[in-house]
Amino acid sequence: MATTTLGAGWGLRPYADGDRGAVLALVNADRVPGQPEATPAMLGEALAGRSPQNGEWWEELSPPATDVLHDPSGTVEGVVSYAVRPGDGEGFILWLHCADDRPELLSVLVDRALRALEAEGPRTVHAFEISSALNYGLEALPVRHRPAPRRVLEAAGFAGRDEWRYLHAELPLAGLPRAADVTVVPSGAETRLEIVEDGRAVAEALVGHGPGALGAVWWLGVLPSARRRGLGLRLLGSALELLAESGVREVVLYVDDDRSMAPPVPPEDDRTAANRLYDRAGLTEVDRLYCFTRPA
Template identity: 60%
Template sequence: MTTPAMLAEALAGRSPVDGGWWAELQSPVTEVICDETGPVLGAVSYALRSSDGAGFILWLHCREDQALAEALVARALERLGRRTVHAFEFASALTLGLEGLPAGHRPATRKALGAAGFAGRDLWRYMRADLPIAGLSHAAHCTVQDCEDPPGKRLEVREGGELLAEATIGRPVAGIGVLWWIGVAPPARGRGLGLALLGSALDLLAGLGAREAILYVDDDAPAGDPERDRTAANGMYDRAGFTEVDRLHSFTHRP
């Protein structure tokens, strides 16, 4: 659930995640649709980027009413003018780091973007699991330290001073913790270190008060790029008990 503090940050044009992208934007404009009696039915926030003149639909909510979604998208395009416009390109403060539109849960918004001429890109796999998860192994000699970007904890496994694997988790919010990153150095792969570090990270999240964990898998790796191939990562999360909630899409409209 979005809190008043999260909404205030989004309206101000800030976000704890992808903050560098937000810093490049001019001040966002947020507009709302109301009915005759006053209640807000929907809202859209948009902004321009000074460096290249591109426009951005930053966030849009309309309770998935098709007519409202279409009106909000049309309003943003009208105000942004004849230029390239991106939608749901980076995370806002209204989420725990959701970068992109959850296409399955937001069918009216997705359809409205398509009808307006936006081309979508399927970028991320969005997954969740209840905590704690029994039966996972744990990484030996794992050190934990605080980190601020994103706010949370960083786990490291070293051998002889060499970094073999690392993971980053976010501080739980309302019982939900984010697993931001797990990486294993190429020479250390194939030893089960990733799954063991995942077990350590999830136990740490549970110890911090998380009742569930969410994560995002960068699932748009170019063919033939072994460094970005997420086949092993997807298999690891599936084996650990994570289930896919949705696919995250970003969109671009060109004049």
């Protein structure tokens, strides 16, 4: 891609400890509803290449490199973090932030990452594919809240994929029914809820307890043979009640309805009923989440 020129005095350099406050300010300026405020501890985990979500994917990456963009006065105006996956040689732009999402700054940061990742030759590069420690499960770009990075990535040769629907609600949510008999199985920061009939789980949900008063519904499913009986709505009501009782005041939910999937959509991947359920329950769509790929 062509390099954007910002003028004399602007520069790029590796992240240093003294940049922490400025980088956190950039990250938090891009925060969307339902996401926690990034803390020094969260930044430290992201810089080290670790994350509470998608941890196994981070383990496949080489240690990430993080660079900052500064203006002539030395003020940090942007940051980009990137890494290579040695197993297949593919590259990843992991997270990217700059002041006011200015396209000219974003272009410089994306160019920096691509030049570093492709220093030894062309490779496929992905962007916004993996959730970092700086957010809570947000593994793709919220394109309505951050349209500039999408435009800059596409101008650099990346193709975007509409992968996720991102939903949010404040708890408690009134008016939801509850399941009469639910089995609750705690496991660390996650809890599984099951509705069991005749010795087998016919509906289940997985909820998470995130930073502060934030929680997530990671999964909710009902067996085909048990559908159209209202089990999904009652189980969701029970899951949200459980989170609220544990101190959760905001909940997020990700629906992998992948609008880029070519029809016909296999029945097991059809999220039409799930989306209808979450809308009916009162969760609000915050954004659509896009991942990006640039072929070698």
